[in-house]
Amino acid sequence: MPRKRLAVFISGRGSNMEAILKASQAEDYPASIALVVSDQADALGLQTALDANIPAFAFERKEFASKAQHEAAIVEVISAHDIDLICLAGYMRLLSAEFTERYNGKLINIHPSLLPKHKGLDTHARAIAARDTKHGCTVHYVSEEMDGGEIIAQAEVSILPDDTPDALAARVLVEEHKLYPSTISKLCQS
Ligand code: GRF
Numbered sequence: 001m002p003r004k005r006l007a008v009f010i011s012g013r014g015s016n017m018e019a020i021l022k023a024s025q026a027e028d029y030p031a032s033i034a035l036v037v038s039d040q041a042d043a044l045g046l047q048t049a050l051d052a053n054i055p056a057f058a059f060e061r062k063e064f065a066s067k068a069q070h071e072a073a074i075v076e077v078i079s080a081h082d083i084d085l086i087c088l089a090g091y092m093r094l095l096s097a098e099f100t101e102r103y104n105g106k107l108i109n110i111h112p113s114l115l116p117k118h119k120g121l122d123t124h125a126r127a128i129a130a131r132d133t134k135h136g137c138t139v140h141y142v143s144e145e146m147d148g149g150e151i152i153a154q155a156e157v158s159i160l161p162d163d164t165p166d167a168l169a170a171r172v173l174v175e176e177h178k179l180y181p182s183t184i185s186k187l188c189q190s
Pocket of ligand 1: 010011012013014015016017089090091110111112137173176
């Protein structure tokens with residue numbers, strides 16, 4: 001079976017993108033990254049993608065007159081690269097209903113909490129403040145509602161008595177780097 005073609009959307013560091021890239025180097029991995037899109041021209045992950053010879057493009061919102069035009073440019077590059085699945089990986093921009101509906105069932109995200117708990121930002125600090133005992137990460141389909149689409153897979157970590165947001169984030173990130181590649185693999189086999 002031909003490998004599924006992934007587009008990965010980033011805004012910064014791109015460590016989840018790198019984890020997918022590493023996983024895809026295994027001969028039997030059913031997908032490969034065919035495109036990287038960033039909304040920040042200085043995103044570190046763009047260089048990682050270019051170093052791996054992956055087509056990578058920055059589309060900064062300020063270069064477009066409207067959100068619709070910004071997304072139209074992104075849709076064009078997705079179409080040109082024959083993409084099967086779009087994986088948001090630290091993409092810090094809300095997508096419109098038009099965009100999420102166009103790619104319904106082909107657009108996923110990784111979020112650093114056990115959804116439906118702690119949608120949005122600062123999830124690690126909020127999990128500690130809420131005195132949760134469990135935290136983690138979720139891969140979900142993306143719908144118009146932020147962090148509200150159907151849950152596909154989750155990984156848990158325990159919150160320790162003296163945890164700090166940074167220490168907790170680092171342990172969750174380790175799980176993200178396993179959960180995202182493995183979930184993509186399952187989705188691309190079905
Ligand atoms: C990750 O924690 C991801 O779950 C969240 O943003 C962070 C992105 O990190 N949405 P990276 O760019 O993949 O390193």
